[in-house]
Amino acid sequence: MSSGRFVTAVLTAGFAFLWLPILLLVIYAFSADRIPFQWGGFSLRWFAALAENERIVEAAFLSLRIAAGAATLAVLLGGAAGWALARYGRFRGRALFGALIGAPLVLPEVVTGLSLLLLFVALEVTTGWPDGRGAFTVLLAHATLGAAFVAVVVQARLAETDRSLEEAAMDLGATPATAFRTITLPLIAPALAAGWLLAFTLSLDDVVIASFVSGPAGTTLPMAVFAMLRRGLTPEVNALGAVIVLAVGAMLALATVLMRARR
């Protein structure tokens, strides 16, 4: 067997392993049968049922709002953290700061979720804020997670950006604020956008952390899906899965394109 064929075979097997289950889910989403893993002819009825399921639609919109808010907050916090790590040299406590920023990347979500729950409860007991848990606490928790990713992406981008660019701008009469706006910001914009999309996707996906820090009025889409599963599986879940796969796929593709954007 030639090496070219071998590579093709391995590649096919790899992609099949990764994508076959997802492909099956998408296919069964278009099945007319009531049993989620039985083909009953092509139909869009489960998509229609999904659109009429108020609980799911409401949760989906809540999830989108939380994801957008969390991603925006994550870009602000993570961007600032990445900036500090890349530009302020070896300040006191830099190693600790870097480790703390990156901690959510390696900590199990269960630990992150539990620790945030403990924090919110302790805060509520001592200061009265936050008043119960819900969408807002989920947003804060997801921003924490997303900031870690944004910080890493922004730091990497800044590290490969010549520092004398900012100095050259100042040498030509730009104040530090102007130099940041006209030089640094355009250069790290792709990283910020990619970071925003990553944080958005993470928030949309998360069920573990949300389960810990959410409250009565904070049921996100993944939480609603789990609730559905407990009541028994319907092909509606397949349809929802198909929609999510498409949305997340598009999002990740966009993030990849942005990260590869030419300087």
Add this chain to the structure above:
Amino acid sequence: MKTLLRAEAITKRFGPTLALDALDLAIAEGEFFALLGGSGSGKSTLLRIIAGFETPDSGRLLLDGTEIAATPPWARPINMMFQSYALFPHLSVADNVAYGLRRAGVKRAEAATRVAAALAMVHLDGFGTRRPHQLSGGQRQRVALARSLVMRPRLLLLDEPLGALDAGLRERTGFELRALQRETGAAFVMVTHDQEEALALADRVAVLEGGRIAQLGPPRAIYERPATRFVARFLGAANVLEGRAAAEGFDSAEAGVTFAGAIAPDTVAVALRPERIRVVPSAEGPNTAHGVVEDAAFRGDDTLLLVRLPGGAVLRVAHAEEDGAPPARGDAVTLTWDADDVVALAS
């Protein structure tokens, strides 16, 4: 000539390292000045202090007699060409050059005229719409120059301006730099570690060592009459021989040779340029030496001989082609030089 920039007792420390040690310097209007030194000599720190990116710990920095040490870089009428050129990658060549004019609030039409003139000055007419990554190294360097010169600075700082260029391009770019300096009338202050570059381009050279100026003067004076062992070794690889002043001149034990000439009593070493030493059939007395050729390297217009002297030291001798066939490895040779070419070094 009128002084443009004056540095008085500038001191700068980075932690335990003393980068600049009470350094004094005066740059005249319209001169081409070179700060020459190795790494850690403080030359780059001095440039960054003049540009405003570093603040001196003590000392004064005066531009036209006005203290500017506390003025931020964006408010100084001084521009700098960075070693990396620091072209803005997301802007076109024309927008790069126009960047400073836009910050200064120059009207759009006037800015366009000045940008075109600046690009013409560096022979880059018609390159305005390109992006920096579409240019060669030499073209990028000229864009960086145009971007600084379009601001019409009184003082232009150049950080290793030829450092990133190919050998072939350096000579031509050097001449172009000098022409631009004459054309604009601005004072140029260049930092370099390359002595050839400094000697070729500058009107005056300051050799820096350990945050102090070891010697300052016109290139020829520094080359011909180095003041210290460091300067003699740094410029043109002169022979430096240790010894002590004696009755009939200067005795060097490591050479086993007596040097005659203008030797002051406090002389600790003498410098002797390789091209000033001649190979002769025979000679005796001071300013002569007998040795054995240890190795010889042909260099085009001369042959470099390494001659082992009786005292053990090795003398570098440049044997010119017009003086006939050079001696071979292993040959015993007699060397001589003029008393005028013996440079006494006091430290």
